[in-house]
Amino acid sequence: MTQKPDLGLLSLVRPRKLVSALMLGSALTMALLPQVLPAQEVVTPVQALTPEQSPVEMRPLSFADLAEQVSPAVVNITTSMLVAAPGGNNPAEGTPFEDFFRQFGPRSGEQAPTQRANALGSGFVISADGYIVTNNHVIADADQIQIEFFSGDSLPATVVGTDPNTDIALLKVEASDLPYVEFGDSSETAARVGDWVMAMGNPLGQGFSVSAGIISARNRALSGTYDDYIQTDAAINRGNSGGPLFNMEGQVIGVNTAILSPNGGSIGIGFAMSSEVVSGVVGQLREFGETRRGWLGARVQAVTQDMVGALPGLENARGALISDVPEGPAREAGLQAGDVVLTFDGATVTDSRGFVQMIGAAGADQTVTLGVLRDGETFDLAVTLGRREEAEGQLTPQGLPTEQSQYEGLGLTLSQITPQIAQQFNLGTDTGLVITEIDPASEAAARGLAVGDVVSDVANTPVATPAQVEEIVTAARESGRTSVMLLVRRGGDPRFVALPLE
Template structure:
């Protein structure tokens, strides 16, 4: 027999009470969730507020005693033209003239900072260049004469020394670390427009800027930098110097928020050498190089992207002694990946003279490790890059390929294009104005010495290299071109 369970009647009051209790629990849960969200938001906003300095006053007070004003004095000849002119974009100091037509004393103003208790001071080379007298004014108002210890025009850095003890000083920080990233707060200090000690603040606007120097590694900032700030420090929020204020980009000579400070990563090495030797002693590899461009990737075996530095010439020196060759692509140097030629120059320049350095190159599609003993750049900069001897061809061949009209070298062409007696290769005598070769800057008189990274001494050689590249399915061919003795690689499309 089937029995049905009798249902207990539920009153409307009980139902209403249950609904009320449920709504109450939901309201409590929502309230707790809302309060948690508000607290979390408050914590985030508080953390963000803590990242923004409420004031720079404490930092300015701590570092001010180490920052100095610099006045230089120079005896110059009488005025022969407009005075006070400075290179565009640099906060070079104004000169104050005291007469015309006769020798006069010219003064200039700049900034600097003390880096040791015994009186070593860092500034810009252009602040003290050519000065007969250098006077340092400290934050306290005390003035002392300074001795020039050494300069480096390549990075625009100079080191001075005053006869003093127990001076307040600042230390260099790591310009590649936290505190010097794009967006981080920074503070500049110096003597803008001769107004005396002054502070400005901003952020790091960009990194790794290059202006015109071989070793440039500038920090760009929107902290105000004006004439007179040259040589002053750029501080991070810990009070460490991460840059030396050097230049501005401006249409009117005043700050528009685009200033440049040479990074401490470059400056510290220069300062150490100037203090020890009174001059720089940079490593020297002894090669001519160029960037690897995207259009070269297909033309070079083993390349998958446009990275590294391609060697265009190897004169007598460390690289030649180690077995490096034109056409090699340097991909790592002393354990550092090489992105481009600028980075390689900076790494080599910061390396000690005489160091045995491992170098990994790409040659004929294979990676090879070589060891190079670095020379000294300063003693090798004037060395000539030799070229190999060759007897000019008597019965030249000619051809038209890739938008180029090419000829083997004759005495007539040597005279026409001022080629060296020992020059070998095939000379460009004409170029199709609408060709890729023209768009890449090749000119009549340029000499092609390699095609496909193989030497070319005759027209047949060049034609064979082009045919081999096409048979191999390449889209382009790499040419080594010399103009006035200066070599560079150029990749041309094989569809021309």
């Protein structure tokens, strides 16, 4: 029987060092599972110790009671699928007989030989009637899924729904009165850096293994828009994917998903998707069989410190800056490019990443209230969100060209877009002004602007001619501003850049 390869390899290249981030995924069946012991009687979790006790006394003497409490709800997951046989249609590939088998082997169009491969992962039960959470990459492409419980019983499972964006899957077995665990609070106040945690799962096919450590860091992002990973030094290896990360009350605060490692094994840098994200995804999968995230229909970017002087009414770098408002819910509600969103339904928006996560978590067709800063004034704006899954990939056409001329200033030369210039710089738009020259010693160059970038707005005002830019920059200087904001597009992607007024 062929082992299923781990398909979640992600290489992160850093200066002078290659680090592999391995999605734990389905562990190779490397050894027989040990004999599973019967479930034990549920006992109370480890009691929290008082701050008056010494640091040595505050360390738990044992995780045994906690492990015994939650073990009956943790499961091993075995998946099975058909894969192409090694060598495909030519089993002699790479040998002196390669040409012989190519000539007399299966003819073109014939199906390549296949065989069945098994792989392992982890999961946990969240309801007495058999709903089970795991990672999407644990069960992806599987045509058979078998759940092994701590008691030794085994049941087949079906897929309720999956979310590749957060790598979460929801399974279901036909059962009743199953032991289960609940999601806990994974917020920064409840799950702090330095707090004890315990991981459980099926590392390297060994089955029902426990490891413990602390929360090493929070709010880690690996590759996804909705990433909110808890970093832990609890030992996590291949096969732990989909397993729970517990707090000391026996609640799930994360789903073990990935590790950073140069060799494929645990070096104490593991990542668990926070329960705050997972519980929302699981709720939608359970209700709809799919995710239905909210969609604002606007592009956003981070507010940086150098932008503060160009945004009246903003004292420090906070909130989310709206960089583009194509057709969609945001435009219908009156949101504009250059607006800074400070609150979302009363909750403070600290940065653009958190804002995007708030929108997605709110769900489709929900009406939310945004606290907006515009031209130094704040006001509330009600927006009815669309559904992201339906709206992804939609684009809005741009405007029309005007006459040619140039503006020189701010370390830039801006030219109107003619058909010839559009062809020269391979532009997908003819609205705005294109940067045709840039002073390499200027702040514009230092902040990443380049020849071929398109400036569509200056100080939140659309520009079509260099004369408009001159007028806006002059007015900004006379008003005492120290910098001016440019909306710059590169390859169709917009971002704001604040440039100092010389």
